[in-house]
Amino acid sequence: MxxxxxxxxxxxxxxxxxxxxxxxxxxxxxxxxxxxxxxxxxxxxxxxxxxxxxxxxxxxxxxxxxxxxxxxxxxxxxxxxxxxxxxxxxxxxxxxxxxxxxxxxxxxxxxxxxxxxxxxxxxxxxxxxxxxxxxxxxxxxxxxxxxxxxxxxxxxxxxxxxxxxxxxxxxxxxxxxxxxxxxxxxxxxxxxxxxxxxxxxxGTAAAEAYARALPPLPPAPEPVPGAPTLPLLPPGPDVDVDALRSAVAVAAGRAAALLHAHRGPDAAPVPTDRDPG
Structure with a gap:
């Protein structure tokens, strides 16, 4: 020992x-x-x-x-x-x-x-x-x-x-x-x-885990139908504006769908278009 x-x-x-x-x-x-x-x-x-x-x-x-x-x-x-x-x-x-x-x-x-x-x-x-x-x-x-x-x-x-x-x-x-x-x-x-x-x-030894190649990222989620209209996002350093906009749209669409499911089928529809101004 x-x-x-x-x-x-x-x-x-x-x-x-x-x-x-x-x-x-x-x-x-x-x-x-x-x-x-x-x-x-x-x-x-x-x-x-x-x-x-x-x-x-x-x-x-x-x-x-x-x-x-x-x-x-x-x-x-x-x-x-x-x-x-x-x-x-x-x-x-x-x-x-x-x-x-x-x-x-x-x-x-x-x-x-x-x-x-x-x-x-x-x-x-x-x-x-x-x-x-x-x-x-x-x-x-x-x-x-x-x-x-x-x-x-x-x-x-x-x-x-x-x-x-x-x-x-x-x-x-x-x-x-x-x-x-x-x-x-x-x-x-x-x-x-x-x-x-x-x-x-x-478990897995730390050296072995560290040496493993990273798997590819999963594909980006599809936009949710009826997602809110988003304002244009200004470009910034080291920021992929299109990817960020897509992620925000997906999150907003899912939130709207959850809210609609919680309110019930007879509730008034959730507005999806917002005036960016």
């Missing part, structure tokens, strides 16, 4: 995760901590923007984290125990049985009841998280690993299905082949490195 990269968060205020999955992730990794001090220090580093670009690969989180001096950044990694093959089989079976779960995963969401229905613990338990850092600290986790984990909770706020990759596989491996992608939703903005939601179903 291809690792995913996320740009660094800009400095800002100290923040807590806003969603259930982000909050649950923090509870899970903080439960393994031996001391609350590095957790608070890590939260300050995360808020100060001292965590570099984050790479998420199956069972592994990685980023360069510094204490304020970018020249002295530490290689920080957090390893997360992957789920067993049997667990993935149970998750896949649950997803295959429920179209709602398939649509949610294709849209980048992670249904909370997926873990409950399948009995698979998506969140890591005690002993399943192993922080690694080349800093000289001995804390478990050190403040650099804590900062990385804090920012991962922010990523899960906008992309909760990322938790599946953290646990070993991409979300799309759970969706049966041929499952329909959800209809595109309205754009949702946020303040993290990923600021919009998007449909991830199959």
């Amino acid at each position: 291809t690792p995913r990269g996320f740009p660094a968060f800009a400095p800002g205020r100290a923040r807590r995760p806003r969603t259930w999955w982000g909050t649950a992730w923090n509870r899970a990794w903080e439960a393994d901590a031996l001391d609350a001090g590095p957790l608070r220090a890590g939260r300050r580093l995360a808020a100060a923007g001292h965590v570099g670009a984050i790479t998420v690969s199956p069972g592994r989180l990685a980023a360069a984290v510094h204490d304020g001096d970018t020249e002295q950044a530490y290689a920080t990694r957090v390893r997360v125990a992957p789920l067993a093959d049997d667990d993935w089989d149970r998750l896949a079976g649950e997803v295959a049985a429920r179209a709602g779960h398939q649509a949610a995963l294709l849209a980048g969401q992670l249904p909370r009841d997926l873990a409950e229905a399948s009995g698979v613990p998506l969140l890591p338990g005690l002993g399943e998280i192993t922080p690694e850092c080349d800093c000289p600290e001995w804390d478990h986790p050190c403040r650099h690993a804590a900062a990385l984990c804090h920012q991962v909770s922010w990523l899960l706020d906008t992309d909760p299905a990322l938790l599946l990759l953290i646990r070993g596989r991409d979300a799309h491996t759970l969706v049966p082949t041929g499952a329909a992608a959800p209809a595109p939703a309205a754009t949702a903005t946020g303040d993290g490195p990923t600021s919009s939601k998007r449909s991830t179903g199959a």
Whole structure:
């Protein structure tokens, strides 16, 4: 599976995760901590923007984290125990049985009841998280690993299905082949490195669509009988006056026909000739 990269968060205020999955992730990794001090220090580093670009690969989180001096950044990694093959089989079976779960995963969401229905613990338990850092600290986790984990909770706020990759596989491996992608939703903005939601179903690659030749335009519509008489249009730069006049005539004729149909067959006819003066 291809690792995913996320740009660094800009400095800002100290923040807590806003969603259930982000909050649950923090509870899970903080439960393994031996001391609350590095957790608070890590939260300050995360808020100060001292965590570099984050790479998420199956069972592994990685980023360069510094204490304020970018020249002295530490290689920080957090390893997360992957789920067993049997667990993935149970998750896949649950997803295959429920179209709602398939649509949610294709849209980048992670249904909370997926873990409950399948009995698979998506969140890591005690002993399943192993922080690694080349800093000289001995804390478990050190403040650099804590900062990385804090920012991962922010990523899960906008992309909760990322938790599946953290646990070993991409979300799309759970969706049966041929499952329909959800209809595109309205754009949702946020303040993290990923600021919009998007449909991830199959489609045409952008490069292929861009390279396609444009089809010819359809023939111009025929004038509608009884269309109003239009005034002469003055010529202008880059304007095809005849084409514009034809389009206006067609639109006016259709509008007159719709009005006549709405008024009923016994109504007085709509005048079609107008004095251009």
